[in-house]
Amino acid sequence: KFQRAEALDRLPEQFFARLVGQVGRLQAQGHDVINLGQGNPDLPTPPHIVDALKRAADNPQHHKYPPFRGHAFLKEAVAQFYLREYGVKLNPETEVAVLFGGKAGLVEISQCYLNPGDVALVPDPGYPDYWSGIAMAGAEMALMPLLAENRFLPDFAAIDEQVWDKAKLMFLNYPNNPTGAVANAEFFAEVVNRAERHDVLVVHDFAYAAIGFDGSKPMSFLETPGAKEVGIEIYTMSKTYNMAGWRIGFAVGNEQVIESIQLLQDHFYVSLFGAIQQAAATALTGSQDCVRELVTTYERRRDAFIDRLREHGWQVEKPAGSFFCWLPVPEGHTSLSFANLLLERAHVAVAPGLGFGQAGDGYVRVGMLDSEKRLIEAADRLALCCPAKN
Numbered sequence: 283k284f285q286r287a288e289a290l291d292r293l294p295e296q297f298f299a300r301l302v303g304q305v306g307r308l309q310a311q312g313h314d315v316i317n318l319g320q321g322n323p324d325l326p327t328p329p330h331i332v333d334a335l336k337r338a339a340d341n342p343q344h345h346k347y348p349p350f351r352g353h354a355f356l357k358e359a360v361a362q363f364y365l366r367e368y369g370v371k372l373n374p375e376t377e378v379a380v381l382f383g384g385k386a387g388l389v390e391i392s393q394c395y396l397n398p399g400d401v402a403l404v405p406d407p408g409y410p411d412y413w414s415g416i417a418m419a420g421a422e423m424a425l426m427p428l429l430a431e432n433r434f435l436p437d438f439a440a441i442d443e444q445v446w447d448k449a450k451l452m453f454l455n456y457p458n459n460p461t462g463a464v465a466n467a468e469f470f471a472e473v474v475n476r477a478e479r480h481d482v483l484v485v486h487d488f489a490y491a492a493i494g495f496d497g498s499k500p501m502s503f504l505e506t507p508g509a510k511e512v513g514i515e516i517y518t519m520s521k522t523y524n525m526a527g528w529r530i531g532f533a534v535g536n537e538q539v540i541e542s543i544q545l546l547q548d549h550f551y552v553s554l555f556g557a558i559q560q561a562a563a564t565a566l567t568g569s570q571d572c573v574r575e576l577v578t579t580y581e582r583r584r585d586a587f588i589d590r591l592r593e594h595g596w597q598v599e600k601p602a603g604s605f606f607c608w609l610p611v612p613e614g615h616t617s618l619s620f621a622n623l624l625l626e627r628a629h630v631a632v633a634p635g636l637g638f639g640q641a642g643d644g645y646v647r648v649g650m651l652d653s654e655k656r657l658i659e660a661a662d663r664l665a666l667c668c669p670a671k672n
């Protein structure tokens with residue numbers, strides 16, 4: 283009866299809804315499914331952050347509307363955090379916006395900068411929410427394949443000059459979901475260079491900021507000289523502090539772009555519950571031991587899972603960051619057929635690479651988000667179901 287807006291009809295189908303349904307069905311039948319399909323951190327928020335929320339919830343100041351553009355103490359904490367962690371100076375008033383999770387910012391940016399017919403460069407494979415914002419704006423995507431031979435970095439030289447000229451936005455994400463790749467200073471310098479030359483606004487999604495392995499810490503895009511002139515970074519509390527359920531993140535960087543996001547948000551929201559903002563500030567400025575412990579846990583899990591797969595004869599690269607293993611599917615399989623086989627026969631749920639774009643079809647994404655014991659069990663089930671051919 284009600285005609286939906288065209289913008290809504292352009293939204294891509296939620297690829298992972300089906301996987302969730304399949305897992306639920308098997309579990310309801312009593313099967314012990316090891317669910318490594320979603321990217322939902324399994325560990326709880328560190329207690330000192332939860333305590334900060336509880337205390338702040340008692341403060342009547344937070345029972346009123348929060349300030350429109352977020353509390354000054356939080357934006358100050360974000361600026362302190364960037365300076366301490368990355369040596370990046372941010373003006374808390376003009377270069378920081380508080381977001382309802384990184385996801386909101388990643389969709390909002392397209393609303394702010396894309397008109398119908400405009401072009402946005404997106405990684406393939408990539409996080410599907412980049413597509414949603416672009417689709418709602420009626421803009422087009424130009425895909426940048428992330429290939430193993432390029433260490434899952436886009437090959438800028440392979441992008442047509444005409445595409446560069448039309449492109450208004452470019453999404454990047456390192457440490458990368460789904461490939462687990464990490465970018466270096468040289469790559470980010472090239473990004474700034476291209477962005478300046480072609481007048482492209484760069485949106486660096488830094489969701490897995492803290493999760494770098496083998497002693498190396500992932501770089502913020504804003505550490506790159508000139509980055510603030512060409513772009514922003516989206517930071518989220520979800521992964522660094524196991525706060526995915528709290529829905530809080532930040533956009534930081536170019537002042538003009540931050541102002542656009544703020545303007546849009548002024549009309550959608552007031553801001554987040556002040557107690558959540560207080561707890562986030564505590565997380566950013568308090569002891570970072572919890573983050574170090576988290577990274578150690580993820581590294582142990584990565585090693586447990588992949589070492590076990592290697593013992594079974596599978597040749598698998600260890601990701602340098604994130605909590606994902608980007609596993610090439612065996613010959614004769616597509617990402618969907620292999621993910622289905624694993625789910626139905628081994629009761630191990632993984633995400634088919636096709637859900638992240640065409641270039642992902644040769645892979646499945648394994649979210650290493652269970653105990654080492656369960657991950658080893660998953661590797662055993664996987665190898666039993668599909669023995670390595672060598």
Ligand code: PLP
Nearest residue numbers: 383384385409459489518520531
């Ligand atoms: N970006 C990437 C690459 C992600 O994997 C996620 C979450 O899974 C997000 C952004 C969104 O994070 P949030 O909305 O929880 O801040």
